[in-house]
Amino acid sequence: MAFDKERSFLDESEVLKVLGHPVRLKIVAGLCTKECNVKKIWECLGLPQATVSQHLALLKNKGIIEGKRGGAEVFYSVVHPLAKQIVAILTEDSAP
Numbered sequence: 001m002a003f004d005k006e007r008s009f010l011d012e013s014e015v016l017k018v019l020g021h022p023v024r025l026k027i028v029a030g031l032c033t034k035e036c037n038v039k040k041i042w043e044c045l046g047l048p049q050a051t052v053s054q055h056l057a058l059l060k061n062k063g064i065i066e067g068k069r070g071g072a073e074v075f076y077s078v079v080h081p082l083a084k085q086i087v088a089i090l091t092e093d094s095a096p
Helices: 010-019 022-033 038-045 049-061 081-091
Strands: 065-070 073-078
Touching: 010 022, 010 081, 022 038, 022 049, 022 065, 022 073, 022 081, 038 049, 038 073, 049 065, 073 081
Parallel strands: none
Antiparallel strands: 065 073
16 A cells, blocks of 8 residues: 655545534535525525534535525535535445
8 A cells, every 4th residue: 555645635624624523514405406595495404594604614615515695595515526426425325
């Protein structure tokens, strides 16, 4: 086995840290299937709007999601390729 001494894995570790929280992982998994606004997200998760907004802010600041304004609402979607890959691996059907 060879180790890549040049690769730092800083970006990858940041994505893993952010996705390490169950609520953020649920949000990203949901947004991988369909873009949503804050209200739809907190209704689906059954969490207070403030809690969801805090998690969305962190995901947005880390470049995992982005928001697009649609009238008075902001619709969020996943834009980070590694986050999409991680969710795809975690949600794929493992049945034989």
